[in-house]
Amino acid sequence: MVSKLQVPLTVAAYKSDVHNDWCPGCGDFGILQALQQALAELGLPPWETMVFGGIGCSGKVFNYMACYGVHTLHGRVLPFAMGAKLANPDLEVIAVGGDGDGYGIGAGHFVHAGRRNVDMAYIVLNNEVYGLTKGQASPTLDRGQQTKSLPLPNINDGIKPLALALVTGYTWIGRSYAFDGKHLKEMIKQAIEHKGMALLDIIQPCPTYNDLHTAEWFNKKVKEEEKSVSKLVTVEELKHDGVIKDPTNRDEVFEKQRKAFDLIQYRGERIPIGVFYQIKLPTYIERMQSQVPMLKKYSPVRIPYADANHLPTTDLTDAFEEITF
Amino acid sequence: MKVVNEVSWMIGGPQGSGVDSSATLFAQACATAGLWIFGKREYHSNIKGKHSYFQVRVSNQPIHSHVDDVHILATFEETTAKLHAGEIVKTGALIYDPTKIKLDDLDLKSGVITLPIDFNLVLRQVAEETGVEYSKLSIMRNTIAVAASFALLRVEIESLEKTLERMYTGKKSKLVAMNMTAVQKAYRAVEILPEELHAQFPYHLVPNNNTPKRLLINGATATALGKLKGGCRYQTYYPISPATDESVYLESHNQYGCAVVQCEDEIAAINMAIGAATTGVRASTSTSGPGFSLMQEGLGWAGMNEVPVVVFDYQRGGPSTGLPTRHEQGDLMFSLFGGHGDYPRLVFSPGSIADHFRLAFESFNYAEKFQTPVIVLNDKFLANSTQTILPFKENDLVIERGHLATEDDLKNAKSEGRGFPRFQPDVKSGISSRPLPGVEGGHYWMTGDEHDDYGHITENPENRKKMHEKRMKKYELILQQIPLDRQFSIHGIPNADITLVSWGTMFGALMDVLPALKEKNINANFINIRMLSPFPSAKVAAFLKSSKKLVLLEHNYSMQLGQLIRLHTGILITSRISKYTGRPMSLNEIVSATEKIFNGEVQEEKDETLDASIERVVLTYGL
Numbered sequence: 047m048v049s050k051l052q053v054p055l056t057v058a059a060y061k062s063d064v065h066n067d068w069c070p071g072c073g074d075f076g077i078l079q080a081l082q083q084a085l086a087e088l089g090l091p092p093w094e095t096m097v098f099g100g101i102g103c104s105g106k107v108f109n110y111m112a113c114y115g116v117h118t119l120h121g122r123v124l125p126f127a128m129g130a131k132l133a134n135p136d137l138e139v140i141a142v143g144g145d146g147d148g149y150g151i152g153a154g155h156f157v158h159a160g161r162r163n164v165d166m167a168y169i170v171l172n173n174e175v176y177g178l179t180k181g182q183a184s185p186t187l188d189r190g191q192q193t194k195s196l197p198l199p200n201i202n203d204g205i206k207p208l209a210l211a212l213v214t215g216y217t218w219i220g221r222s223y224a225f226d227g228k229h230l231k232e233m234i235k236q237a238i239e240h241k242g243m244a245l246l247d248i249i250q251p252c253p254t255y256n257d258l259h260t261a262e263w264f265n266k267k268v269k270e271e272e273k274s275v276s277k278l279v280t281v282e283e284l285k286h287d288g289v290i291k292d293p294t295n296r297d298e299v300f301e302k303q304r305k306a307f308d309l310i311q312y313r314g315e316r317i318p319i320g321v322f323y324q325i326k327l328p329t330y331i332e333r334m335q336s337q338v339p340m341l342k343k344y345s346p347v348r349i350p351y352a353d354a355n356h357l358p359t360t361d362l363t364d365a366f367e368e369i370t371f
Numbered sequence: 372m373k374v375v376n377e378v379s380w381m382i383g384g385p386q387g388s389g390v391d392s393s394a395t396l397f398a399q400a401c402a403t404a405g406l407w408i409f410g411k412r413e414y415h416s417n418i419k420g421k422h423s424y425f426q427v428r429v430s431n432q433p434i435h436s437h438v439d440d441v442h443i444l445a446t447f448e449e450t451t452a453k454l455h456a457g458e459i460v461k462t463g464a465l466i467y468d469p470t471k472i473k474l475d476d477l478d479l480k481s482g483v484i485t486l487p488i489d490f491n492l493v494l495r496q497v498a499e500e501t502g503v504e505y506s507k508l509s510i511m512r513n514t515i516a517v518a519a520s521f522a523l524l525r526v527e528i529e530s531l532e533k534t535l536e537r538m539y540t541g542k543k544s545k546l547v548a549m550n551m552t553a554v555q556k557a558y559r560a561v562e563i564l565p566e567e568l569h570a571q572f573p574y575h576l577v578p579n580n581n582t583p584k585r586l587l588i589n590g591a592t593a594t595a596l597g598k599l600k601g602g603c604r605y606q607t608y609y610p611i612s613p614a615t616d617e618s619v620y621l622e623s624h625n626q627y628g629c630a631v632v633q634c635e636d637e638i639a640a641i642n643m644a645i646g647a648a649t650t651g652v653r654a655s656t657s658t659s660g661p662g663f664s665l666m667q668e669g670l671g672w673a674g675m676n677e678v679p680v681v682v683f684d685y686q687r688g689g690p691s692t693g694l695p696t697r698h699e700q701g702d703l704m705f706s707l708f709g710g711h712g713d714y715p716r717l718v719f720s721p722g723s724i725a726d727h728f729r730l731a732f733e734s735f736n737y738a739e740k741f742q743t744p745v746i747v748l749n750d751k752f753l754a755n756s757t758q759t760i761l762p763f764k765e766n767d768l769v770i771e772r773g774h775l776a777t778e779d780d781l782k783n784a785k786s787e788g789r790g791f792p793r794f795q796p797d798v799k800s801g802i803s804s805r806p807l808p809g810v811e812g813g814h815y816w817m818t819g820d821e822h823d824d825y826g827h828i829t830e831n832p833e834n835r836k837k838m839h840e841k842r843m844k845k846y847e848l849i850l851q852q853i854p855l856d857r858q859f860s861i862h863g864i865p866n867a868d869i870t871l872v873s874w875g876t877m878f879g880a881l882m883d884v885l886p887a888l889k890e891k892n893i894n895a896n897f898i899n900i901r902m903l904s905p906f907p908s909a910k911v912a913a914f915l916k917s918s919k920k921l922v923l924l925e926h927n928y929s930m931q932l933g934q935l936i937r938l939h940t941g942i943l944i945t946s947r948i949s950k951y952t953g954r955p956m957s958l959n960e961i962v963s964a965t966e967k968i969f970n971g972e973v974q975e976e977k978d979e980t981l982d983a984s985i986e987r988v989v990l991t992y993g994l
């Protein structure tokens with residue numbers, strides 16, 4: 047079990063003294079700040095919190111935080127993070143990566159993480175480009191679009207990561223926006239608090255390379271039914287409640303999945319944000335515990351295997367018995 | 372006629388037809404009778420239908436190798452008979468099904484006893500007596516083949532019965548009586564043969580009640596057990612022959628609490644194991660060549676971040692998917708140089724099955740003591756070979772966790788308030804203090820980028836030099852701190868006429884080769900190099916220089932250990948015995964090749980790539 051501090055720390059306690067080298071105006075700043083606030087408000091002890099990062103501008107979030115921070119390999123943030131969480135479920139494990147990292151090179155891991163439902167939050171900073179390698183198209187950029195660095199318009203279709211999450215088994219699926227601090231912090235808190243695998247896709251303006259979808263673009267009012275409305279719209283405003291009340295009720299599950307799938311797609315001019323879907327299913331650790339009884343008593347990292355004199359204590363008598371003649 | 376208390380027995384058939392289970396029954400029954408076994412398994416990368424065979428060598432003395440000779444071939448199927456009949460020695464026997472196999476089609480040596488058994492007839496009789504449907508009995512042809520062999524070897528029926536009782540318990544126990552009905556019929560079919568025929572057959576297994584308790588075990592199981600004893604509680608894998616058996620063993624023996632995760636690919640497997648290892652659990656993954664190739668980026672990361680992780684590479688024929696179910700020692704150079712950039716890695720290869728257990732245990736100590744990845748190269752040959760061995764020596768095993776952060780380390784870091792200086796190089800031991808996540812004062816950062824003491828990215832050239840040197844200097848620590856007998860071992864007499872040089876699972880055969888050469892008046896000894904990285908250059912060079920004639924033996928084309936020895940010692944071994952057919956060298960092959968080299972019967976050839984004249988024997992025996 048992850049523990050909580052009796053007396054919460056200030057946001058400052060979650061900041062490292064490392065110089066930040068993101069471009070001015072980058073959406074990552076908003077996300078870092080919201081994450082630090084969320085951890086402080088949840089009262090998570092920094093020494094029991096491990097933030098894993100992918101490779102990319104987005105992968106550096108961990109570097110600016112005071113907790114265990116792990117900069118992994120390009121596309122591999124999920125295997126690293128899942129390994130740590132399964133070995134020591136008492137740690138609060140959070141994975142943060144880019145859209146290229148998670149939906150491109152790491153797409154295989156993305157799919158299979160859904161099947162496992164490890165109890166952790168996966169936060170993807172979606173800027174539709176490969177920021178750190180100077181702006182190539184990421185897997186979420188739509189066909190026909192041409193961001194600043196592209197010599198020719200993109201000829202691949204963009205993937206819909208939240209829809210992919212829905213069909214691969216993620217049990218909490220949400221979207222937020224880098225510069226809507228209040229909504230974002232709430233979403234991060236919910237993703238962390240959810241017992242299971244949570245995917246939070248964050249729309250992240252990259253002022254340096256994504257000149258199509260900038261902060262100004264997201265701020266522009268749009269027309270809907272003759273009215274001028276904001277581009278981003280919460281699922282609450284759209285009267286969607288994606289939380290499954292009874293996971294064994296197939297009708298409820300299918301109905302909410304269908305609605306979530308519908309909402310996840312861009313609807314006309316507006317972009318919905320919020321929680322599209324949530325269901326409570328056994329976590330991977332619970333599934334392992336049901337098969338390996340010792341894991342109910344100890345997490346893998348705490349199973350004793352040596353005594354005070356460093357002598358191994360694993361007694362293999364039973365196993366030897368099977369093969370002794 | 373001299374009675375021989377030893378036999379080399381072979382059974383073959385299409386994959387999936389029960390070849391493995393008959394070999395298991397044969398081997399277990401011999402083990403029950405107090406005898407010693409070495410069983411070698413050969414099979415295609417196929418599930419059903421392709422030819423596979425199992426050769427079990429039995430002796431009243433401990434044995435560590437297989438031989439080319441076949442003394443009994445038992446088969447109910449034409450392909451096996453055609454392929455292997457020629458391997459039966461002239462004093463041997465063929466047990467066959469006359470309704471399937473025509474003797475005229477086989478190239479049998481004269482003198483081979485042929486023993487026809489109509490397998491289907493026996494099955495029909497069993498069906499009648501037991502009331503079980505005939506069509507459900509076909510798998511019992513294997514029992515008949517084993518029983519007929521046992522009758523010919525004059526082993527009492529009890530050891531088979533005891534073995535069947537041990538195999539089939541609980542719900543399956545009714546199978547014992549059914550199988551025993553078949554066993555009796557097979558015994559009867561052999562017993563009624565003319566007395567002269569029996570008298571002519573010299574192989575006669577005599578049970579021994581005084582043999583000490585032994586394990587009947589293969590390399591994969593020994594590895595799994597060593598890992599458990601060593602505290603491994605987190606294993607990842609992606610299915611691949613011949614590595615999978617180990618992970619399946621760990622998963623099925625869940626009483627020890629090892630969390631086994633089947634991953635989506637080997638990239639996930641290595642990185643998940645590394646992620647787990649950062650928390651302090653002893654974590655490992657097992658794979659084979661193609662998967663090991665995929666793991667290289669992750670291994671470099673673990674080297675850079677000084678994470679103790681253990682990888683077993685079950686070598687098989689390469690490159691690419693190569694020979695998926697066949698033997699080769701072809702990954703040595705790759706394991707030493709795989710991945711971009713320099714990082715320290717320990718590379719070991721176990722010699723015997725017992726050494727698989729020991730090395731699996733030790734590897735976690737080394738990984739934690741030196742805070743870097745440990746790679747163990749084992750292979751298909753011993754992973755799949757069953758052998759009787761004495762119980763593992765366990766009383767000298769000690770768990771060493773290396774430099775974990777102390778209370779003081781943590782207190783200091785907390786009071787400084789900048790995080791934990793996890794990678795600080797200016798420590799006397801050469802190894803930095805490692806806190807495990809979850810303790811106050813312990814938090815630090817990890818990154819595959821070059822980093823400072825705390826794990827923050829920096830491209831500062833002085834820091835780069837300092838950190839890189841700290842990591843790479845571990846090689847010197849390892850050479851100093853790992854006992855010499857764990858680095859390499861020398862067997863046989865000093866000042867021998869000939870010194871065999873090898874590594875890995877050639878060990879067993881070479882241990883049997885030494886006495887066999889002695890019988891031919893060749894005084895040989897043998898050096899087994901167990902630690903391949905860092906290479907024990909000085910000590911190995913001194914020994915090689917003091918030897919009279921060196922002969923290098925390896926299961927790969929390019930003689931990778933030879934390259935490594937030349938790289939580290941400047942010594943070029945010009946007499947070479949190699950095999951790269953995917954089949955392991957047998958005892959006889961090695962003995963006769965060594966003899967040829969010793970007697971100067973091998974022609975020297977110029978090898979342009981080595982710029983030297985080489986005596987090379989390339990072995991090819993075996994299907």
Ligand SMILES: Cc1ncc(C[n+]2csc(CCOP(=O)(O)OP(=O)(O)O)c2C)c(N)n1
Pocket residue numbers: 100101102103104105120143144145146147148171173175176177178179184
């Ligand atoms: C195996 C590998 N291939 C390529 C790279 C180069 N690389 C670094 S970051 C990156 C793309 C990052 O894009 P994204 O994940 O969207 O992160 P962003 O920078 O946009 O936040 C690439 C291709 C790498 N580090 N490793």
Ligand code: SF4
Pocket residue numbers: 067068069071072073074103104173177178251252253254255
């Ligand atoms: S390139 Fe884009 S994503 Fe990267 S730091 Fe600059 S603005 Fe942010």
Ligand SMILES: [Mg+2]
Pocket residue numbers: 102144145146171172173174175176177184
């Ligand atoms: Mg991106």
